[in-house]
Amino acid sequence: GAVVSQHPSRVICKSGTSVKIECRSLDFQATTMFWYRQFPKQSLMLMATSNEGSKATYEQGVEKDKFLINHASLTLSTLTVTSAHPEDSSFYICSARDPHSNQPQHFGDGTRLSIL
Amino acid sequence: GENVEQHPSTLSVQEGDSAVIKCTYSDSASNYFPWYKQELGKRPQLIIDIRSNVGEKKDQRIAVTLNKTAKHFSLHITETQPEDSAVYFCAASMGNSGGSNYKLTFGKGTLLTVNP
Numbered sequence: 266g267a268v269v270s271q272h273p274s275r276v277i278c279k280s281g282t283s284v285k286i287e288c289r290s291l292d293f294q295a296t297t298m299f300w301y302r303q304f305p306k307q308s309l310m311l312m313a314t315s316n317e318g319s320k321a322t323y324e325q326g327v328e329k330d331k332f333l334i335n336h337a338s339l340t341l342s343t344l345t346v347t348s349a350h351p352e353d354s355s356f357y358i359c360s361a362r363d364p365h366s367n368q369p370q371h372f373g374d375g376t377r378l379s380i381l
Numbered sequence: 382g383e384n385v386e387q388h389p390s391t392l393s394v395q396e397g398d399s400a401v402i403k404c405t406y407s408d409s410a411s412n413y414f415p416w417y418k419q420e421l422g423k424r425p426q427l428i429i430d431i432r433s434n435v436g437e438k439k440d441q442r443i444a445v446t447l448n449k450t451a452k453h454f455s456l457h458i459t460e461t462q463p464e465d466s467a468v469y470f471c472a473a474s475m476g477n478s479g480g481s482n483y484k485l486t487f488g489k490g491t492l493l494t495v496n497p
Contacts, residue, residue, distance in 0.1 A: 297482055297483065299485075307490075308470060308489045308490050314482050316482075358425075368427055369415075369476075370485060372426075374423070375424055
């Protein structure tokens, strides 16, 4: 079964709205979580690395004030897309690193974000 | 940073044939190479992985080979079935070396179509 839970699975909202996406590790503590964005027919692009108790590390070209990341506990990281616009429409996927697993990252089911 | 190239971008085979997807990476510090299968709108699913201390790994119809000297690795699927049709991504990770924090760099993906 899923070891990483991501919610919501689908969001449709108006331009200018802020949208929060949650990523939870269900049966392990994740000091590190990752946020990816995937446009149609493209690969997963890492946006940022979320570190529990400290600031996230953003990849080059990703606006930290636009994509707010909070990792306040060992099982929860949130991504908030602030003042979303149509170009932010994408598939957002989180993953969590389980330090005790042979599989370094477990992926959530993703969030389909559509901005009208 | 790491750069992963993946070929081909599309691959069409007849049921029962073999399929091979190839990836190259740029950073010799990379030491973990997973392969993911992603169906439309779903999360990436790990199908096989290989670490840099191994040259080949096999799991039933799926195998992966790694050439560290040439910095390339390949996915081999034998006796393909229509349900193998999906997008396949290779990835590379440096683990925690150089502060990379176990992040994955993905290839651009290969759309595999298995025709009945």
